[in-house]
Amino acid sequence: MEEYSSKDLDHLGIVSAMCDEINLVSMIDQLIPPDPRALITTGECIKLMVINGLGFTSRPLYLEAQFYASKPVERLLGRACKSENVSDDRLGRALDRCYEYGCDAIFSAIALQACLKFNVNKKFQHLDTTSMSVQGQYSSKEQVPIITFGHSKDYRPDLKQFMISLICSQDGDVPLLAQALAGNTSDKSHFRKTLKELKSQIKDRSKPHYFVADSAMYTADTLKDISNSMKWVTRVPEQIGAAYELVSSFSKEEMEKLSADYWAVELGSIYAGIPQRWLLVHSEQAFIREKKTLDRQIEKELQAKVKELKQLASKAFDCEKDAKAALKAFEKKLKYHRLDKINTIQKRSKQEPGRPKKEQALLIQYRMEAALAKDEQKISNSLQRKGKFILATNELNAELLSNDDLLDNYKGQQSVERGFRFLKDPLFMTSSVFLKNEQRIIALAMIMCLCLLVYTLTQRHLRQQLEKLSTSIPNQLGKPTKMPTMRWIFQVFEGVHLLIKRTPEGIKELILNLTPNMRHILQVLGPPFQKLYANGN
16 A cells, blocks of 8 residues: 655755765764664754754744654654654753753864865954843853843843854855853953964964954953964954044045045054054945934934024023023034024013112113024034044055955955844744753854854855856846855745655655756755755665
């Protein structure tokens, strides 16, 4: 008798293949030896959670078993395994074991091997942090709790949070290092600690590696700690006096044009005793954007101060000196305007009814009238600062790092920002950071970063293969592209099913709904990916 059943494969075969390419399961099972009584290893649990995390179903982790009831678990794991073996209890224990071993160490080991396998260029590495808000109450056995209130980068100060720190390669946005941090961690102290630890790991100093971070890196203590053993690129905060003065010292016309949108001038500087190159940059797009903001602020001030001036003009003072002092105090609060057409008005105060006494002096009161006019000098000074920022590096050799490269690689800081946007995507499983255990939250953060690792490596691999093979695939508009996103590729594979036919002679598996475009994508990705979508017995 023949029996038929079907499973939803969709894009999960691509995710599974990349997990296998980086040896995710075997590496974790080497670090955390499997329990012989367990029907599924810790490494396999982590792989399944990564597949679930990249399922883009916004399905929370406690529904993992339900998620896999309709998935071809045996094909995804490459061995006989029932979906019933994937329970929330088993997955929770896997998270616990990862926490006990050390989530940072697990991620680093996997990321290191993955980068070696795919030859990821780590010349420019970008460091940043973000906050992840959580719902509910959390108790902690740790002396320093991870889940706590802190500066929310999501503008949710009402929620407790933890932080995620990432170092990403500029080559493909691949995460190289990931850490879960306490929700009240300071970027300045964390950057200093992380970079001090990393400098001891740099073995080959013949090839420069540049660590890129935002202005939180630029503190005297951090620069003193790291500058002798590593190269860095960062933005100089304007709170530093020399930087504040420099921003308004050069106009765009006095700078060298770097590209269609950027002008710059290079200057030498010494800060915290560290010789460095400063690059004052003018961005035309940023200038236009900030000028529009300034125009709105000028108009907003005008509307508010006209009302205040009207109220002041109606106020009577007993002496002219007090009236003028009040008007001067008002003028001091103006940022973009000045007073015009100032006029002092004298007026007799009202007398008591009846004939005034012979010796009684006449009472005079004073009011001030004025109009508001734009202060063109103040506005010009403010505009002079718009669209400008200062980059700094301790790489003094412009042949190794030109001004163009300095700017381009700082702009590459978007690589880590794209990683954070990915982790916070509503379709990603982080919308359900619900676990009632702080240790599992830390382990879940590792799963999230492993998802990012698999996603970015697959996207980078596909784009490189398209370039290498001189081919393309259709984008959302049907036009050829060599730079597709994996999000789009995942959508392309929606609707792929695995048909399972059971007969007395054995089991046959047939892939359904695989289009020529999908076959082309799999061919570009290579045999390990094609294998997951092949018919089999």
